[in-house]
Amino acid sequence: MARKPRRPLWLKLLLAVLILAPLGVGLWLWSDLKQWRPPESEFPEQGADLSANTGDVNFAVLKGSGADFVYLPATAGEGEQAGDFSRNLAAARAAGLEVGAIHRFDPCVPADGQSANFVTIVPRDEALLPPAIALVETGENCLERANSGQVRSELTILANQIEAHAGKPAILKLTRDFEAAHGIASRIERNLWLVRTRFEPDYGGRPWLIWTANENYNGPASKEPMAWAVVRP
Known part of the structure; x- marks a missing residue:
């Protein structure tokens, strides 16, 4: 062979x-x-979003690594609260960071309970950054699925109530899936916070105020990844 x-x-x-x-x-x-x-020459104001970070964060190191601000998860829906919010708020401020609070919207429950949840943990403080409302869950898993009109109505009520407490307009932290499901950006006039790693997002149909530019940033301030965001100059 x-x-x-x-x-x-x-x-x-x-x-x-x-x-x-x-x-x-x-x-x-x-x-x-x-x-x-993103380069600081293009986006001078940068910071972190700790919504998905479950580890300890050294806020002094975060500040030293180039962060100007940090957004902390505070509440979700009508009953969930971040147990470390007050501690992280104090630590972030002590490190010289500007701080904002995030509420994760639940399309399955009325706005009143959600805003009540927010105001019990987030202080009425003019020094805080504008509150952010994270729009992630689209409502497909609600026991009685809400239509887009109902979702937009409850979201508007929630934004108004949170703004009355905060004393400044809320920011809508809008995911691509939520926008595709409910068409929020063109119907609710609030500043937008959009998400897309590495490339500027355009799914809002209008200019964003904040952009999550890296959803899994690994920096020296934490062993766990965090989201890195920039503000439009």
Whole structure:
């Protein structure tokens, strides 16, 4: 039986390069993205969103690494509260950061209970940044699914009630899925906070005020990733 011809060494090396090079580039891009932030020359005001961060955060290190502000999760729906909100608020302020509070909107429950939940934990303080309302859950899992008109109505009531407590307009932290489901951006006149890693988002249909530019930023302030955001100049 004839033997199969052996590949020359140069061909083996070429095939190895063709196979490994894209893998190496992909790993480099992934590693680079973990620490990527938009240049400060283009976006001078930058900060962190700790909504998805469950670890300890050193706010002094966060400030020293270039953050000007931080948004802290405070409440969700009509009953969920962040137990570490007050402690983190004090620590962030002591580090010299501007601080804002985030409420995660629940489309399945009325606005009154949600705003009551927010005001019990977030102080009435003019020094706080404008409150943010995170729009994530679209309401598909509600026992009685609310239509978009109902969702927009309850959201407007919630924003008005939170604004009455905060003394400043709320920001809508709008995800792509929520906008696709309910068309909020063109119907509720509030500043927008949009989310898209690395590339500027356009799904709001109008200019954003805040952009989450890296949803999984790995910085020196925490072992857990956090979202990194910038403010439109």
